Amino acid sequence: MTRPDAPARSDSFRPVLGATVLLFFALLAIAALKSNRDLQAARSHERLLKEKIAATRAESERLQVRIDRLRHDPGMLEKLAREDLGLVRPRDVVIELPDPKAPPAPPVMPAVPPPPAARAVPAANPHSPGG
Numbered sequence: 001m002t003r004p005d006a007p008a009r010s011d012s013f014r015p016v017l018g019a020t021v022l023l024f025f026a027l028l029a030i031a032a033l034k035s036n037r038d039l040q041a042a043r044s045h046e047r048l049l050k051e052k053i054a055a056t057r058a059e060s061e062r063l064q065v066r067i068d069r070l071r072h073d074p075g076m077l078e079k080l081a082r083e084d085l086g087l088v089r090p091r092d093v094v095i096e097l098p099d100p101k102a103p104p105a106p107p108v109m110p111a112v113p114p115p116p117a118a119r120a121v122p123a124a125n126p127h128s129p130g131g
Helices: 013-072 074-083
Strands: none
Touching: 013 074
16 A cells, blocks of 8 residues: 555666666776786786896896906906907017908009010111211
């Protein structure tokens, strides 16, 4: 039995509530997907940074070993001075080889003086007045 003075129950609120809940869950799903994608990108970036850190540490250790050798190994210093700076000792013989990457130079003809030409003495012309 319904009471005549009771307000009529309105069912128009259910579709609005259903649409609101559906919209809320859709937004929640979109946020979850974006968060998941951002998390994967952050993990990938972290992996890349860890690789760079490892490479930098390896390079740093290599350079530290080289610094120690340069400080304590006179042979290494001499080798670098000879190879990188082109330094030589006073009695060393220096042989310079052509650069293998340079184009070959055109052949140079040796400067040889021409053979002496036989001087042609004008033959006496029997018909000339002086002869």
